[in-house]
Amino acid sequence: MALLEIKNLHAEVDGKKILNGVDLVVKKGTVHAIMGPNGSGKSTLSYVLAGKPGYTVTEGDVLLDGESILGMEPDERAAKGIFLAFQYPLEIPGVASMTFLRTAVNAQRKRRGEPELSTPEFMKRVRWMAEKLEIEPEMLRRAVNVGFSGGEKKRNEVLQMSMLEPRLAILDETDSGLDIDALRIAADGVNRLRSPECSMIVITHYQRLLDYIVPDVVHVLSKGRVVKTGGKELAHELEARGYAEYQDDAAA
Amino acid sequence: MNVDVKPMKTAAELSLAGVYATAKARLPGGGAVAALRESAFRSFDAQGLPHRRIEEWKYTDLRALMREARTVAAPPDAAAKDRAKVAPCVIGDVECRRIVFINGVFVPELSDLSALEPGLTILSMAEALAKGDVRVTQHLGKVLDNNDAALALNTALMGDGIFIHVAAGAAVDKPLHLSFFGPDTPASVFTRSLVVVEKAGRAMLIESHEGASDADYQVNAAIELVVGDEAHVDHVKLIAEGVKALHVSTLLASIGARARFNDFTFTTGGAVVRNQVFLRFDGADTVAGIRGANLLDGKQHVDTTLVADHHAVGCQSRELFKAVLDGDSHSIFQGKIIVQPGAQKTDARMMTQALLLSDRAESDNKPELEIFADDVQCGHGATAGALDQNLLFYLKARGIPQKEAEALLIQSFVGEAIEGIEHAGLREVLLEAVAAHLAARK
Numbered sequence: 118m119a120l121l122e123i124k125n126l127h128a129e130v131d132g133k134k135i136l137n138g139v140d141l142v143v144k145k146g147t148v149h150a151i152m153g154p155n156g157s158g159k160s161t162l163s164y165v166l167a168g169k170p171g172y173t174v175t176e177g178d179v180l181l182d183g184e185s186i187l188g189m190e191p192d193e194r195a196a197k198g199i200f201l202a203f204q205y206p207l208e209i210p211g212v213a214s215m216t217f218l219r220t221a222v223n224a225q226r227k228r229r230g231e232p233e234l235s236t237p238e239f240m241k242r243v244r245w246m247a248e249k250l251e252i253e254p255e256m257l258r259r260a261v262n263v264g265f266s267g268g269e270k271k272r273n274e275v276l277q278m279s280m281l282e283p284r285l286a287i288l289d290e291t292d293s294g295l296d297i298d299a300l301r302i303a304a305d306g307v308n309r310l311r312s313p314e315c316s317m318i319v320i321t322h323y324q325r326l327l328d329y330i331v332p333d334v335v336h337v338l339s340k341g342r343v344v345k346t347g348g349k350e351l352a353h354e355l356e357a358r359g360y361a362e363y364q365d366d367a368a369a
Numbered sequence: 370m371n372v373d374v375k376p377m378k379t380a381a382e383l384s385l386a387g388v389y390a391t392a393k394a395r396l397p398g399g400g401a402v403a404a405l406r407e408s409a410f411r412s413f414d415a416q417g418l419p420h421r422r423i424e425e426w427k428y429t430d431l432r433a434l435m436r437e438a439r440t441v442a443a444p445p446d447a448a449a450k451d452r453a454k455v456a457p458c459v460i461g462d463v464e465c466r467r468i469v470f471i472n473g474v475f476v477p478e479l480s481d482l483s484a485l486e487p488g489l490t491i492l493s494m495a496e497a498l499a500k501g502d503v504r505v506t507q508h509l510g511k512v513l514d515n516n517d518a519a520l521a522l523n524t525a526l527m528g529d530g531i532f533i534h535v536a537a538g539a540a541v542d543k544p545l546h547l548s549f550f551g552p553d554t555p556a557s558v559f560t561r562s563l564v565v566v567e568k569a570g571r572a573m574l575i576e577s578h579e580g581a582s583d584a585d586y587q588v589n590a591a592i593e594l595v596v597g598d599e600a601h602v603d604h605v606k607l608i609a610e611g612v613k614a615l616h617v618s619t620l621l622a623s624i625g626a627r628a629r630f631n632d633f634t635f636t637t638g639g640a641v642v643r644n645q646v647f648l649r650f651d652g653a654d655t656v657a658g659i660r661g662a663n664l665l666d667g668k669q670h671v672d673t674t675l676v677a678d679h680h681a682v683g684c685q686s687r688e689l690f691k692a693v694l695d696g697d698s699h700s701i702f703q704g705k706i707i708v709q710p711g712a713q714k715t716d717a718r719m720m721t722q723a724l725l726l727s728d729r730a731e732s733d734n735k736p737e738l739e740i741f742a743d744d745v746q747c748g749h750g751a752t753a754g755a756l757d758q759n760l761l762f763y764l765k766a767r768g769i770p771q772k773e774a775e776a777l778l779i780q781s782f783v784g785e786a787i788e789g790i791e792h793a794g795l796r797e798v799l800l801e802a803v804a805a806h807l808a809a810r811k
Contacts, residue, residue: 167766170758195768207763211781217767220777225768260781277767 120145120182120316121285127176127341128165130265135161137341138177144286150352151328152322153338154360159320160204162338163289166202166318168263169196181285195221196228197282202274202291209261214273217261217279218243225281230237246279246369250306259281292326297363304329324356339363382417384438388557389525391458391657392441396528398498405510409524423518427670428701428733431519434641435615439587441528442556445471453550455481459577459607461801463794465546468531472551475529475560494530494544494561505532508563512593513621514778520619520645520801523591523801527561527775530592535570537597544573544792545690549590549616551580561611564592566600568625573603573792578610579638583615589619597653598625605790610639612667619645626652626681633790634661637806642671650677650684650712660789662691664798664806665671665698665730679712688719691786693779694730695810696759699768705737708745715745723753727774776807 121143129135135158143149153159165172166179168191177323178185186194209217223233234242248258250272255278262270288307292300307330308316318329327335327349335351336343337360345351345365378386388408396406405727418435419426445453449471457469468491469479475493490504497505510524535541537601566572580586588610596602610616616639624630634644646659663671677686692700702721723732736749754777763776783803790796 167762169762169766190771190772191762191765192768192770195766201766203763203766207760209760209763209778209783212777217764217777220773221767221769222765224770224773226768228768281768296681 125177150332200283267294441559442472488536530562
């Protein structure tokens with residue numbers, strides 16, 4: 118059954134049309150890669166799905182479990198299981214990572230009518246996940262992302278994702294700014310979450326990430342539309358040939 | 370050409386003259402103290418209530434804001450004492466020595482003056498003035514040379530307060546909590562305190578001001594503080610007055626060499642608040658932190674005015690003030706750093722930041738640097754803005770609802786200033802107070 122259905126989605130930012138009719142269906146437990154040149158609308162699509170203010174949907178719909186999410190606040194969507202790993206994770210001075218994680222986990226549980234995690238249970242989970250992601254416990258006591266390197270920020274995103282156990286994880290260029298070791302650690306973290314209960318949309322420029330997080334389906338986005346869909350071999354073709362043929366192809 | 374224009378006296382000024390004329394015979398202290406009062410009143414009378422054309426009072430026109438002067442509050446009755454006794458303590462369960470004032474009068478039965486630490490002397494100001502205690506009269510009105518009209522009025526009408534003396538080398542472990550309760554009638558209160566911490570002494574002062582929410586009382590409170598060489602003094606002031614109160618408080622401090630002084634003011638209450646801090650660095654290599662946070666709503670008007678006057682070589686001062694403004698509230702910060710000729714190697718940094726949660730709130734920031742030495746590091750900065758929408762989105766995208774996300778960001782904003790308080794227990798109390806304030810937001 119389809120977890121997510123994106124139907125003829127048109128969206129604009131500051132009056133500028135970015136998405137021009139995206140159609141996409143994500144089934145439960147599948148991993149979709151979205152590739153495409155700069156400016157094709159990949160990040161915009163991720164923000165529209167997460168509900169960022171300023172991104173206006175002008176046409177079409179987005180359904181999660183058959184229910185439209187477009188009228189929902191970002192926190193409602195998160196509680197329904199949507200998680201966006203940011204391309205540029207933000208720094209939150211004065212808010213310790215541990216406090217942030219705990220507030221987020223418990224806010225979601227509360228909204229879903231589940232009991233809050235006890236402190237020992239929460240700590241146990243965080244420590245276990247952090248260790249797997251090679252995140253020092255000291256970093257969890259520090260303010261969220263403040264003074265973190267690019268790689269640390271991305272691993273922190275994966276840690277948040279692991280703690281929040283989303284049903285739909287959207288990874289926006291999680292590979293950007295990562296060296297090969299950091300990429301492997303982050304990808305291993307993502308792969309641990311792969312399950313029949315978790316679907317993913319992996320947004321990337323490069324095929325490199327897809328060697329680690331192997332997708333079931335690959336889509337090419339250009340000028341705000343999905344212009345090609347294929348299997349994982351499509352990523353290799355793109356790597357070899359580039360995006361030129363899709364960029365020149367006016368949305369017809 | 371200068372033309373001396375004497376404006377007509379306002380009703381409040383006239384009635385303050387009446388208040389002084391009636392009260393002066395009953396106010397504590399003879400001879401030298403009476404002369405000090407008289408000269409202070411003359412100074413006030415010549416200046417009048419400060420108004421917007423007085424630069425230091427530009428944003429807080431006391432002449433306009435204080436339409437009427439109140440008569441001096443009567444000493445508290447048994448009911449007032451009972452109310453103070455059962456009131457929840459503003460500093461929670463922080464262990465301290467409590468010294469209570471109601472209606473500006475020291476209340477020994479609610480205060481703990483038993484088993485004072487060695488080297489610690491505590492005396493009510495009324496008693497010290499009445500006796501003409503030389504330890505008081507040698508400092509009173511002389512810690513700093515200051516001609517501020519509100520302070521002059523305080524000196525003229527000072528009733529009670531506290532005198533605290535910490536002997537050289539004495540460490541007072543327990544914080545001293547000066548707990549002031551305002552009158553529950555439309556009356557005024559003039560308290561004056563003197564704190565002298567001798568060489569290498571250690572003390573922490575917590576000053577709290579509370580009052581009834583339905584009384585439009587007026588408070589004029591002043592503390593003179595002498596921080597000796599190598600002494601270490603912390604001062605935390607909580608202004609949690611009732612919603613109709615007018616509160617003016619002044620701290621005058623002279624700080625010796627190689628000392629540490631840490632000051633924090635937390636303002637949540639009062640209709641009109643003027644918080645004045647005048648510091649003079651009199652000895653070399655001292656480190657001082659002067660910080661504060663205002664959490665305001667409704668029509669609150671809170672003015673923090675700071676002058677840090679560097680007279681000595683190699684002192685470091687850090688000033689950080691945060692304001693969170695909701696409703697129609699108005700926060701003002703005027704901060705002046707003066708570096709006198711010869712105060713080389715001064716390192717002074719001042720930052721003021723306002724977070725505006727409403728379109729109608731107003732923040733005015735006026736930093737000033739007056740530098741007369743050539744080998745110094747001084748800087749100032751000011752910011753004002755709304756909550757960062759991108760950060761809010763980040764928090765919400767993790768499932769944190771709007772109100773909680775806002776509260777987290779506001780707490781972290783204010784927390785940066787609160788972190789400057791050295792006492793861990795008090796830091797916790799203030800962070801909890803911030804959380805409670807935010808939880809009560811609509």
